[in-house]
Amino acid sequence: MLGLLNLLYHHLDWRGVALFVPAAFILAHLVPYFLDPHGLRKYPGPFFAKFSDVWLGWVCKNGHRSEVVHEMHKKYGPFVRLAPNHLSIAEPDALGIVYAHGNGALKSEFYDAFVSIRRGIFNTRDRNEHSRKRKIISHIFSQKSVVEFEPQIRLYVKMFIHQWDRLYDLALKGESGSDGEGWKGEGGRLWLDCLPWANYLAFDIVGDLAFGAPFGMIAAARDLAVVPKDQKQAMESYGNSKTSVEVVEIPAVKILNGRGEFSMSMGVLPPSWRPYVRHLPWYNQGQKDVKTLAGIAIMAVAKRLGTPTDGIDLLSKLQGGRDCDGNPMGREELTAEALTLLIAGSDTTSNSTCAIIYYLAQNRRVQTKLQTELDEQLGAEDELVANGQQVKRLPYLDACINEGLRLHSTSALGLPRIVPEGGLTITDEHFSEGTVLSVPSYSIHRDKRIWGDDFEDYRPERWFERDQADIQKTFNPFSIGPRACVGRNLAFLELQLIIASIMRRFDIVLASSDQKLETREGFLRKPLACKVGIKRRE
Structure with missing residues (x-):
């Protein structure tokens, strides 16, 4: 065998190989461009995006996809070619066509990069399988079910406020936190980064709602979760309280961010490239984050099923769900859906909470007006944390939340869909079957014709002045159609309770008047920090 390899090595024309490989690479990208099977050559876009997916992959890896795509739309107009077979459409009317019920469009191969334990409701691409999953899961997030979760949400918001009260009292005494804690007292205020605290709150809420127990981040005031050292062993001992599983602590928020950036960057690359790209150092670390995050779900599910409870949580509701044939979810599928709930229920809420606090701290007039509404409607009631009935009568609170979700859509990118048989027509432009289309939320949320x-x-x-019909067809924080976020009722209730309770209790300012909300985008667009000064209101 070694002799044969030596023979090949000495007789191959390596100069020919050196010329053939790049020539084949160039032809593989040029031929589709000139053949133009989907009729996209007429649409403008970045030069390299016309020939290769590499341009979009590079943009995603750098963490600012939505902003870059928005600049492309400002430069080229409403139709921008992002890849050889991917067109971004920054038109509000496109939203209801690309993502509509019954149009037959499917999720693209982009979603394959988000599969971890197995396909969940978010990343399944088969329409029938998605319908089966949605039937089991959707009832969990009905308005009636969401009301049942309110006590748990309020419990952790109360713990959060108690922690800020405690730190505020220490700050007034002149104390400061250690370098790792990062808080201090100065000028009669407590100064801290509210982003980690928003993460602690969101993770503890979703931990209790999904798995019947919090992660303990608020109490510990740090980013932590436990995962099994051996995931296979943990899955095999699933629900067996007699089996001991060795665990380690990990920074869950950091891992979640790494997983999002990896999956986003991998998802925009051709599937044939992914087995090779994943061996590059940055992508290799991302793979580890994917596995570690799955371990959190495996551990939490095993722990929850090993200690049965009469409490109400999402996992018990998932266990009780049945598809059209009366079948429940299997063990592995249950864990995969629990992982989806963990990701969707933590990162989105924490990102949005941080962004809304930033905008309220930046805009003192708005903050004062909101606090006036809170004082007038809730002032005579002694509860530290607002409740669901109270927030229903706070229209300005809803407007403040919606405006924050508009400017900081945590899911800001255009989710890709494959045009079905028969094609789609959008603003007199027809797109053939197999074309990938997306509508960027970041851009349509900045359409001056609407806003x-x-x-x-x-x-x-x-939100009280603009045409409500235009707003409703353009506002897209949770997506629309059959693939819209199933947990949007729960997410909005969380934000109502969190923002109302925090802003009623504290006056908040930014660390500096020119402070920007710096972000980085994986699958979700996440603030990097938000330094604020808080003062307890009398």
Whole structure:
């Protein structure tokens, strides 16, 4: 065998190979461009995006996809070619066509990069399988079910406020936290980064709601979760309280961020490239994050099923769900869906909470107006944390939340869909079967035809002034259609309770008047930090 390899090595024309490989690579990208099977050559876009997926992959890896795509739309117009077979459409009317019920469009191969334990409701691409999963899961997030979860949400919001109260009292005494804690007292305020605290709150809420127990982040005031050292062993001992599983602590939020960036960057690359790209150092670390995050779900599910409880949580509701044939979810599928709930229920809420606090701290007029509404409607009631009935009568609170979700859509990118048989027509442009289309939320949330000339400003009043029909067809924080976020009722209730309770209790300012909300985007667009000064209101 070794002799044969030596023979090949000495007789191959390596100069020919050196010329053939790049020539084949170039032809593989040029031929589809000139053949133009989907009729996309007429649409403008970045030069390299016309020939290769590499341009979009590079943009995603750098963490600012939504902003870059938005700049491309400002430069080229509403139709921008992001890849050889991917067109971004920044038109509000496109939203209801690309993602509509009954149009037959399917999720693209992009979603394959998000599969971990097995396909869940988020990343399954088969329409029948998605319908089966949605039937089991959707009832969990009905308005009636969401009301049942309110006590747990309020419990952790209360713990959160108690922690800020405790630190505020220490700050007034002149104390400061250690370097790792990062808080201090100065000028009669407690100064801290509210992003980690938003993460602690969101993770503890979803931990209790999904698995019947919090991660303990609020109490510990740090990013932590436990995962099994051996995931296979943990899965095999699933639900067996007599089997001991060795565990380790990990920084869950950091792992979650790494997983999002990896899956996003991998998802925009051709499937044939992925087995090779994943061996590059940055992508290799991302794979570890994917596995570690799955371990959190495996551990939490095993722990929860090993200690049965009469409490209400999402896992018990998932166990009780049945598809059209009366079948429940299997063990592995249950864990995969639990992982989806963990990711969707933590990162989105924490990102949005942090962004809304930032905008309220930046806009003192808006903060004062919101606090006036809170004082007038809730002032005579002694509860530290608002409840569901109270927040229903706070229209300005809803406007403040919606305006924050508009400017900081945590899911800001255009989710890719494959045009079905028969094609789709959008604003007189026809797209053939197999074309990949997306509508970027970041861009349509900045369409001045809908939102006005001051679309970059945080101004909740626009929600009472603008045409509601235009707003409803353009506002897209949770997506629309059959693939829309099933947990949007729960997510919005969380934000109502969190923002109402925090802003009623504290006056909040930014660390500096020119402070920007710096972000980085994996699958979700996440703030990097938000330094604020808080003062307890009398």
